[in-house]
Amino acid sequence: MSDLMADCYRINPHFSLAGIGRLNNQQIDSTIRKDKTYWFDGSSQAQKNYQTAMEGIRTTLNRCFFMGLFDYECHYAKYTLGDFYKKHVDAFKGRSNRVFTTVLYLNTPQQGGELVIYKPKSKDIEITIRPTAGTLVLFESERFVHEVLPAVDERYSIAGWFRKNTSISGIIDPPR
């Protein structure tokens, strides 16, 4: 964990405001989310080790449950005082190839930044998770609406997605 946290500090100046939507449709809408992100680029051993660990989970899910997950994409996320991510599902309009969402918390904020996951098709809360260093959360990307409540203390995490291949006519669906 501490190596991933150290990696965050290393790339701290390069975190940027997160977009919503895919590729050219990327829009920055700070009424929806205010976190800053940094997509993994394999530029550190910590990132490589994390990606290897997630590859292990991906192949296990495929072997045991025939999930057909073809890759994993992830980014660091940093929330500072007042940053939030309003209710959403982790799938983009038109193309929903995200199957499972993972969130690994890298630090333990004393206050704020809870993850609230809602029951499917309901306004009732399924679970509220206080970020704790080392906790890995995994849920179905399209089934669970969720939100991040405003941060008080700095909050570092890795958000990632196991994806299925929705390529059409041999055009590989690009990441993000």
Ligand SMILES: O=C(O)CCC(=O)C(=O)O
């Ligand atoms: O950081 C979290 O607890 C969840 C983040 C999230 O929902 C996302 O990045 O899509």
Ligand SMILES: [Fe+2]
């Ligand atoms: Fe999300």
